[in-house]
Amino acid sequence: MKHITIIVPDGQSNLSTIASIVGTYEIFARANEYWAEPGSGRQEPYKVELAGVSKKVGVYNDLFMVKTQTHISAISKTHLIIIPSLVRDYEKALKGNKLLIDWVEQQYKEGAEIASMCTGAFMLASAGLLDGRSCATHWSAADTFRNLFPKVNLQADQLITDENGIYTNGGAYSFLNLVIYLVEKYYDRQTAIYCSKIFQIELDRQSQSAFTIFKGQKKHGDEMVKQAQDYIESNLEEKISVEHLSSKFAVGRRNFDRRFIKATGNTPVEYAQRVKIEWAKKALETSRKTVNEVMYEVGYSDVKAFREVFRKITGMSPLEYRSRYNKEAVVV
Known part of the structure; x- marks a missing residue:
């Protein structure tokens, strides 16, 4: 045995x-x-x-x-x-x-x-x-x-x-x-x-x-990265480019990427996607907004792109997610 x-x-x-x-x-x-x-x-x-x-x-x-x-x-x-x-x-x-x-x-x-x-x-x-x-x-x-x-x-x-x-x-x-x-x-x-x-x-x-609640890694000592994180989280509706962020904080693109990944474990693009999708998840859980309305509010204009990013992060489509977590949502 x-x-x-x-x-x-x-x-x-x-x-x-x-x-x-x-x-x-x-x-x-x-x-x-x-x-x-x-x-x-x-x-x-x-x-x-x-x-x-x-x-x-x-x-x-x-x-x-x-x-x-x-x-x-x-x-x-x-x-x-x-x-x-x-x-x-x-x-x-x-x-x-x-x-x-x-x-x-x-x-x-x-x-x-x-x-x-x-x-x-x-x-x-x-x-x-x-x-x-x-x-x-x-x-x-x-x-x-x-x-x-x-x-x-x-x-x-x-x-x-x-x-x-x-x-x-x-x-x-x-x-x-x-x-x-x-x-x-x-x-x-x-x-x-x-x-x-x-x-x-x-x-x-x-x-x-599907069960992950993204809060962002902020237990690091890089003040510039924290400011960049705050900017991303405060401007959900914007399509923020890495070039815009790096120039905003007067840091070279490659150095900005390196510091951001080291501090958060995500690239700036991944971090922005996760922040936006986390907000979208909350909206789909608690409101009667359509998927398109939620999509626009987090800075996406392409339905296909939004669905792909949403599925990549949550493992399901926006409609599937809303169906699971919001029983009162209007079916569209």
Whole structure:
């Protein structure tokens, strides 16, 4: 029997951690049962265990307690390690789980695969296992992650990444989509379909774009870039060119681009698009304005161009977005 280890962070847990652990354990347990159902002639293929460095961990002012089944030192070989979501005080969480990080790194070197959920990616990145690789995490943690781990290729819009035996996923309860993805990898497609139906989880979802709320990266020290960001955000209806921005702030075009990308993680054009589309999303969610009216208000005159940018950023068309989030909107 092969082994799956679900990590219980050492005192660095919150309610999302509990959800990740419980949901993962339950789905894998059901996958095991389905695989070895009477008449199949098969045995349960995986032993699933909760492991950590403490016998039990209190969560949410000890409202909930998670009891580990074994200490990590007792596991000499595991095949898959699941790292759940971590607390929002990321740096504190990393320091408090140094023993776990070292163990995860050693197990990976010995052939184990690793899957991180939501902000669990911070633990993986702190071990250096994501350097030069693609990674996903909760969209709201993207700026902090980029600042802490500049060597990692963060894919903030992706729901799941799969690279060299390391799986990561986006935020919150999207961990369920990762678990279904792993069930298909570790069992088969039919078992994944069965679990998706039992737990009512959408199959094959790959993006968290529709859920992202763009706020802009402003935790940097470049005052010129902050002024440029403020100008973009205050002039939604304008078609702002990079040449106009760079000349406005008396900076050469190439230097302006370089500083803007370094500070925000986006090119000036990408940033302007995201600001405009975020405003458009709010208008489509809360008003009865037509798509064309919203489009003009954020500086677009070409319907095709607006739809393409909107879909690129959200993963759906403006009409699809309004249909999902605004039930009272007039159908046009």
